[in-house]
Amino acid sequence: MHNHNQCGDYLAYISDYLDGELPPEICASLEAHLRECVNCRVVVNTMRKTIELYQVTSGDETLPEGVHTRLFARLKLDD
Amino acid sequence: MxxxxxxxxxxxxxxxxxxxxxxxxxxxxxxxxxxxxxxxxxxxxxxxxxxxxxxxxxxxxxxxxxxxxxxxxxxxxxxxxxxxxxxxxxxKSGASLVEVEKDDEQDDSALEIVDWCCLPEQELVSTETREKLNEAAENLSPALRMVFQLRDVDGFSITETAEILDISEDAVKTRLVRARMKLREYLSVYFKERMEGGNQHA
The missing domain is CATH 1.10.1740.10 (RNA polymerase sigma factor, region 2, helix turn helix motif)
Known part of the structure; x- marks a missing residue:
């Protein structure tokens, strides 16, 4: 029988779980819970996706041109 | 990184x-x-x-x-x-790190359970979504926002993030959990609206 009262306890582990930092026995217990609990599965998946979205949308690796010019001028690196 | x-x-x-x-x-x-x-x-x-x-x-x-x-x-x-x-x-003095602690408290409010992972990729990275991502992050306290940016966006490890901010690794982990939970919650509310066809804000 699935007991939803456990969900709150497992929530605290989800972040470490996504980082692969849970001790093996807690990880196994969480994974067993996830197989039964669709709600916790949704929380895990949407949290993973949330992090991914921030990563993929921050890929722009250039400074705006004016910012770059003024920075190098201020640091006297523009000669 | x-x-x-x-x-x-x-x-x-x-x-x-x-x-x-x-x-x-x-x-x-x-x-x-x-x-x-x-x-x-x-x-x-x-x-x-x-x-x-x-x-x-x-x-x-x-x-x-x-x-x-x-x-x-x-x-x-x-x-x-x-x-x-x-x-x-x-x-603004209101943004001091002491003030910030208020949303470091555990948030016991109900969770939004919507599986929006299946939304098409172009919807997930649309301009509107990007604005929501910024908005969600702005809603975090500076302390949570900083840890999230360093760890999850810039890719520093927990240890490095702790070193950068001169706080304990446990403090980094605690802030990271809260930041991730809050961002997930904010985005879930937004995507739920979109999945229910609430396009009036488009």
């Missing part, structure tokens, strides 16, 4: 010795990420630019004291993070 192995020992030696050309290369390679941190923390380009310039002015002055056994990127981000937090404090 700016990995330290990207900087050779020779590069670091010349940097510490005050070689301006090498310093220029460091600025070239690291400034986009420092600027992004400023934007995330301060919310506008002008303040982010001030923070960017101050960071490198301070870094250049402090370089002779850089201890080569530590990491150049965590060292640089430490200066940048302090600069950003100082600007925040200056801007």
């Amino acid at each position: 700016i990995a330290d192995q990207d900087f050779s020992p020779d590069f670091i030696d010349r940097l510490v010795a005050g070689d301006r050309r090498v310093f220029g290369e460091l600025v070239e390679r690291t400034s986009p990420k420092i600027f992004a941190l400023g934007l995330r923390m301060l919310g506008n380009e002008q303040d982010a630019e001030d923070m960017l310039q101050e960071t490198y002015l301070k870094a250049f002055k402090a370089l002779p004291n850089f201890e080569k056994r530590s990491s150049i990127s965590t060292w640089l981000f430490r200066i940048a993070a302090n600069e950003a937090l100082m600007l925040l404090r200056k801007r």
Whole structure:
């Protein structure tokens, strides 16, 4: 029988779980819970996706041109 | 992520010795990420630019004291993070780190359970979604926002993030859990609306 009262306890582990930092026995217990609990599965998946979205949308690796010019001028690196 | 192995020992030696050309290369390679941190923390380009310039002015002055056994990127981000937090404090006293603790408290409100992972990729990275991502992040306290940006966006480890912010690894983990939960919650509410066809805000 699935007991939803456990969900709150497992929530605290989800972040470490996504980082692969849970001790093996807690990880196994969480994974067993996830197989039964669709709600916790949704929380895990949407949290993973949330992090991914921030990563993929921050890929722009250039400074705006004016910012770059003024920075190098201020640091006297523009000669 | 700016990995330290990207900087050779020779590069670091010349940097510490005050070689301006090498310093220029460091600025070239690291400034986009420092600027992004400023934007995330301060919310506008002008303040982010001030923070960017101050960071490198301070870094250049402090370089002779850089201890080569530590990491150049965590060292640089430490200066940048302090600069950003100082600007925040200056801007409004309400943003001090003490004030910030209020949303470090455990949030017991109900969770939004919507599986929006299946939304098409182009919807997930649309301009509107990007605005929501910024909005969600702005809703975090500076302390949570900083940890999330350093760990999840810039890719620093828990240990490095703790070093940058001069806090314990446990504090980093606690803030990271709260930041991730809050961002997930905010985005879930938004995507739920979209999945239910609430396009009036499009």
